[in-house]
Amino acid sequence: MATIKAAILGFGTVGQGIYHILNEKREDLRKKLGVELEVAKILVRDTSKERVPGTRHLLTDNIEDCLSVKGLQVVFEAIVGEEPAYTYLKKAIMNKCHVITANKVMFAKYGLELQELAKQHGVFVGYEATVAGGVPVIKTMKNLLLVNDISKIQGILNGTCNYILTKMRAEGWSFDEALKEAQALGYAEADPYMDISGQDAFKKLMVLSALAFGEQPNWDEVKVVGIEDITPEQVRKAKEKGLRYRHVAEVEKLPDGTIFAQVGPMLVSKEHPLYPIDDVFNAVTMETNYIGTLTLVGPGAGMYPTASVMVEDYAEIIGKRAGFVVTI
Ligand SMILES: NC(=O)c1ccc[n+]([C@@H]2O[C@H](COP(=O)([O-])OP(=O)(O)OC[C@H]3O[C@@H](n4cnc5c(N)ncnc54)[C@H](OP(=O)(O)O)[C@@H]3O)[C@@H](O)[C@H]2O)c1
Known part of the structure; x- marks a missing residue:
């Protein structure tokens, strides 16, 4: 079975929620999507704090460590503010990664541009979590x-x-x-x-x-x-x-x-x-x-409503890539 490698940028409330849901739903997602998802790197500012037991080896404070992961296909972004989030997502898209963000401050300003860039590079942008958390607006x-x-x-x-x-x-x-x-x-x-x-x-x-x-x-x-x-x-x-x-x-x-x-x-x-x-x-x-x-x-x-819609975005993107989902 193919493995999809993902990076999580930001490991606070939302980033940790994504990690927990991906672990709890691992088997379900594998069955439904036919692919294995592996969180390969997690970007934070302070790598000395282990926020979730067993994740210390995944932490980095350098975006290049994330984007250079061989076979990286998905970037979940849950950091705060316009920068460096915009620059990181732009780089990720240009590296042909799908990106999924919760960052409304960044996306309000750069959303249209990032979506256009994603189109040019044949990848998708998920942004359900930027508006009204768990409400599927x-x-x-x-x-x-x-x-x-x-x-x-x-x-x-x-x-x-x-x-x-x-x-x-x-x-x-x-x-x-x-x-x-x-x-x-x-x-x-x-x-x-x-x-x-x-x-x-x-x-x-x-x-x-x-x-x-x-x-x-x-x-x-x-x-x-x-x-x-x-x-x-x-x-x-x-x-x-x-x-x-x-x-x-x-x-x-x-x-x-x-x-x-x-x-x-x-x-x-x-x-x-x-x-x-x-x-x-x-x-x-x-x-x-x-x-x-x-x-x-x-x-x-909230941690779970927000993270949940981001994992749904992931499932939709992977489903779309496989040709069985029509939106996004
Ligand atoms: N919380 C919610 O319910 C919610 C709902 C919808 C949308 N959002 C959006 O989701 C995003 C994350 O929110 P949150 O509540 O999870 O924030 P948070 O708890 O403050 O976590 C932010 C995380 O991002 C990391 N970070 C911040 N700036 C960074 C930088 N320049 N480089 C690398 N890592 C950086 C922090 O690292 P350190 O841990 O090392 O400080 C931390 O792990 C925000 O854009 C927010 O607007 C949040």
């Missing part, structure tokens, strides 16, 4: 787009914001109290700026815009507002009127063909598809011409 949109046009997308794309707004409404907490609890539960980072400022949701929205419309709006023209200025008083008044605050990222193709996007708090009534989405859940609503309005809901982050 990307593969659903790709399938829809085979037949439908998407005119508008609205999403709750940041679980931390949704958790805070939910607790402010349901428990009457202040923003600071809700944020503190989100941090204690591990939902929010010690530095929560990316989440609460709306920047995290913005990056995910740009990935969706590129997929749905083949382009993104000018980033400088997108209004991005966070949730830190929402007061308990505002939340209480909204509740009295039967309304809920949601932090919504939306992008729309206007009749003149321009792409309009914005990110910020929105008051929604109970008729709105995002009204019932509470706690850390993410949701994405798409308006399409044939199907109508469709909403996907699920866990937006």
